[in-house]
Amino acid sequence: MRMTDVLRNNIIDKLLTITNKDYLSALYHLVNTNSAEGDTVKLTEEQILMLQLSDKDIKSGKLISQSQLDKDDLQWLKDQ
16 A cells, blocks of 8 residues: 555544544645645746746856855855
């Protein structure tokens, strides 16, 4: 049995023992909200602009490695 199946079955077993209506309602809302995989995120104009600028930087080669960014961050923190 896959781990996801075990988890799902354990959750179902626990749910069957809950009688508190408010608690069940909150769980239902949580599960219902997170199961909407087809939802799209609406971006603001500013977010779209930032993504466009990021694409432009990538295309022009204006990149630094994660390790260099980490070094720069540490140096900035030391300078503060």
